[in-house]
Amino acid sequence: MDEAKWYVVHTYSGYENKVKVNIEKTVENRNLQDQILEVLVPLETVVEVKDGSKKTAQKKMLPGYVLIKMVMNDDSWYVVRNTRGVTGFVGPGSKPVPLTPSEIKSLGINLPTGELKPAVQFDGKVGDKVMILSGAWEDTIGEITSINEGKQVLTINVEMFGRETPVEIDFTDVKLM
Structure with missing residues (x-):
């Protein structure tokens, strides 16, 4: 199994799930489980924070692409390449x-499970007022000074000992005022 690696396959847009199902059926019919190990349509869990409420949704991380963990040989290549x-x-x-291990890591794929890290969308902007919902700063109101999408955190100014102090807070721990 050391030869199995992750490959990216380009599909027609909207056909990702059909391609996944068709490849899995072909693998089962042709008994290729030892060559094509996993077919993954990369989905990410997106938490949208709107009006203080959290909504969770699944979105395709890479529309038009499917990830396949397989041993590359003529048979496996043929099966994947000739899938509708x-x-x-x-x-x-x-x-x-x-894909290299660093590319896989940058996609956020947990190799043993194939799961993707969840992402949170925050609909606020710099200058907005927010209330902190949990932690040491619970019920404190502050103004957003910066938004870091990559780390999923906000920097807000809160008043402490009579002066403004910057504090980093997760997207999920605040509510827009």
């Missing part, structure tokens, strides 16, 4: 290139 809805492997020319 697949336009080809991602890579230069006709030779598929596997």
Whole structure:
């Protein structure tokens, strides 16, 4: 199983789930479980914070792409390449290139499980007032001075000992005023 690597397959937009199902059926029918180990349509859980309430939704992380963990050989290449809805492997020319561990990590894929890290969307902007919902600063109101989407945190100014102090707070721990 050391030869199995993650590859990216380009599909027609909207066909990602059909491609996943078709490849899985073909793997089962042709008994290729030892060559094509996993087919993944990358989904991310997005938490949207609007009007102080949290809503969770699943969104395609890479529309038009499917990730496949497989042992690359003629049989597995043929099965994937000739699946309805697949336009080809991602890579230069006709030779598929596997993802490197750092590329997989940057996508947020947890290798043993194939799960993706959840993301939170925050609909506030710099200058908005927010109330902190939990932690040491619970019920404190402050003004947003910066938003870091990557770390999923806000920096807000709160009043402490008579002066403004910057504090970092997670998106999910605040409510817009």
